[in-house]
Amino acid sequence: MDTATAPLLFxxxxxxxxxxxxxxxxxxxxxxxxxxxxxxxxxxxxxFADYRNYTLGDDLRSIDWNIYGRLDRLFVxxxxxxxxxxxxxxxxxxxSMRWTPAGGGRIPKFDQARRIAASLAYIGLANLDxxxxxxxxxxxxxxxxxxxxxxxxxxxLEFLRHAPALEGETRLLPCLRTFAQRMKRRGLVFVxxxxxxxxGFEEGLALLRHQQFELHVIHVLDPAEVRPGAMGDxxxxxxxxxxAYEVTASEALLQRYHAEVDAFLQKAAAFxxxxxxxxxxxxxxxxxxxxVLRVLRDGRMIQ
Numbered sequence: 001m002d003t004a005t006a007p008l009l010f011x012x013x014x015x016x017x018x019x020x021x022x023x024x025x026x027x028x029x030x031x032x033x034x035x036x037x038x039x040x041x042x043x044x045x046x047x048f049a050d051y052r053n054y055t056l057g058d059d060l061r062s063i064d065w066n067i068y069g070r071l072d073r074l075f076v077x078x079x080x081x082x083x084x085x086x087x088x089x090x091x092x093x094x095x096s097m098r099w100t101p102a103g104g105g106r107i108p109k110f111d112q113a114r115r116i117a118a119s120l121a122y123i124g125l126a127n128l129d130x131x132x133x134x135x136x137x138x139x140x141x142x143x144x145x146x147x148x149x150x151x152x153x154x155x156x157l158e159f160l161r162h163a164p165a166l167e168g169e170t171r172l173l174p175c176l177r178t179f180a181q182r183m184k185r186r187g188l189v190f191v192x193x194x195x196x197x198x199x200g201f202e203e204g205l206a207l208l209r210h211q212q213f214e215l216h217v218i219h220v221l222d223p224a225e226v227r228p229g230a231m232g233d234x235x236x237x238x239x240x241x242x243x244a245y246e247v248t249a250s251e252a253l254l255q256r257y258h259a260e261v262d263a264f265l266q267k268a269a270a271f272x273x274x275x276x277x278x279x280x281x282x283x284x285x286x287x288x289x290x291x292v293l294r295v296l297r298d299g300r301m302i303q
Contacts, residue, residue, distance in 0.1 A: 014289060018119060019126045052076055084148070086187030087124045087131050089117040090179065092220075093163055094137035094170045096196045101224040106284040109220045113192040114160045116218060116282060119292045120190060121156045125149060130187075133159055136175040138168030140182075170197045172204030180211045192218045192282075194225075195268055202271055209275055216278045219268055223285045226261055228254070 054063060054074035062076045097110040117133060124131045125147065133144040133156060144159040170193065179189075189208060195201040195217075208215050231249045247253070265281070272279035282291055 015122060017289075017293065018123050085124070085129045086146070086183075086185050087121070087129050088179070088183070088187065088189045089121060089131070089133045090140075090176070090189065090191045090193075091117055091133065091135050091160075091163070092137065092170055092191075092193035093135040093141075093166045094168070094196075095166075096170065096194055097220065098165075099222070100284075101222065106222065109194055109222055109284060110163070112282060112284045112288070113218070113220045114163065115288055116220075116292065117190070117192060118157060118160055121147075122150070122153055125153055125156070131156065134179060135164055135166065136170075136172075136179075137166035138171045138175075140175040140178040141166065143182075170194075171199065172197045172201050173199065173207065176204040176208050180208060180213070183213075186212045186214075188214045188216070190216045190218060192220055194220055201268065205271070205277060206275060209277060217268075217272055217280075219265075219279065219281045221281060221283050223283055226265075226283070227258065 052075065054076050058076050064075050064077050067073070067075050091110075091113050093110060097113065098108050100106060100108040121131045121133065128148060130146045130148045131152070132146050135141040141164055144156065147155055172191075172193070172195075176191075191205070191208075193201075197204070205215060205217065228249075231251075231254070235244060235246055269279050269281075271277075
C-alpha cells in the first residue's frame with residue numbers, strides 16, 4: 001500500500017456547502033432505504049404525487065374520502081417515496097495519474113481525483129445514499145464496501161488516503177466489465193481518469209451504459225499534458241509501459257501535439273455527449289472548491 005497521504009482535509013465551511021448539494025441522476029433506481037432523494041416510484045411517504053382508482057386489496061387508509069364525498073367514487077392517494085442510490089467512484093490509480101511535471105507546483109492528477117471523489121462521496125453520504133470506492137489500472141482492485149451516512153465519511157477518507165500503487169497500463173474495458181459483473185444493483189457511477197488507455201476509452205464506457213448504469217466521467221488532466229512547453233532534444237519515458245522515446249521538440253512538433261491532444265479531448269467530450277454520459281474536464285490548475293462547486297455543477301453532475 002502507498003502510505004503517502006493525499007491532501008484530503010476539508011474545512012467545516014466547505015462541508016457545509018457540500019451538504020446543500022446532491023448528486024444528479026436522470027435514471028430511476030430502486031433503493032433499499034429511505035433517503036434524501038426523490039423517486040417517482042410510488043410508495044407511502046410525505047410527498048403527494050397523484051391519484052388512481054381504488055382496487056380491491058388497497059390500504060383503506062390511502063383512500064381520499066373527500067373526493068369520495070364529492071364524486072361518490074373511490075380514489076387512492078399516491079405518494080413519491082424517498083430512496084437511496086448506490087453511488088460508485090472508480091478511480092484510475094495507474095502510473096499516468098500519479099505523474100506531475102517537475103517544478104510545476106501542482107498536485108498529481110491522482111490526488112486531484114481523490115479530493116473530487118471525497119467531496120462527491122460526502123454529498124452522497126449526507127443525502128443517505130450508499131457510497132463505494134474502487135481503484136483500477138490494468139485490473140479492478142478490491143473496493144471499500146458500501147457506506148451510508150455521514151458517520152462513514154472518515155472511513156471513505158482513510159480508504160482514499162491509503163491507495164494502492166498499481167502497476168501496468170490503464171485497461172478500462174476489462175476493469176469496467178469486472179465492475180459491472182460484481183454489482184448486484186445498478187446505480188450512479190463516477191469514473192475519474194485521464195482516459196489514457198492504449199485500447200481506447202469508448203468500449204469500456206459504452207459497456208457501463210449498456211448495463212444500465214448512470215455514468216459520469218470526470219476527465220482529470222494536468223495543463224502540462226495539454227500544452228507542454230519543453231523544446232529541444234528530449235528523452236521521454238512513457239510512465240506506464242516504460243518505453244523511452246528520443247525526440248526533438250520543435251515548434252512544428254508542438255503544434256502537431258497540440259492538435260492531437262485537442263482532437264482527443266474533443267473526441268472524449270463528443271462520445272460522452274452522444275452516449276448520454278455526463279462529462280467534465282478537471283485540470284489540476286483549477287482551484288479545487290471552484291472545480292467542485294462550479295465545474296461539476298456545469299457538467300450536470302451535482303445540483
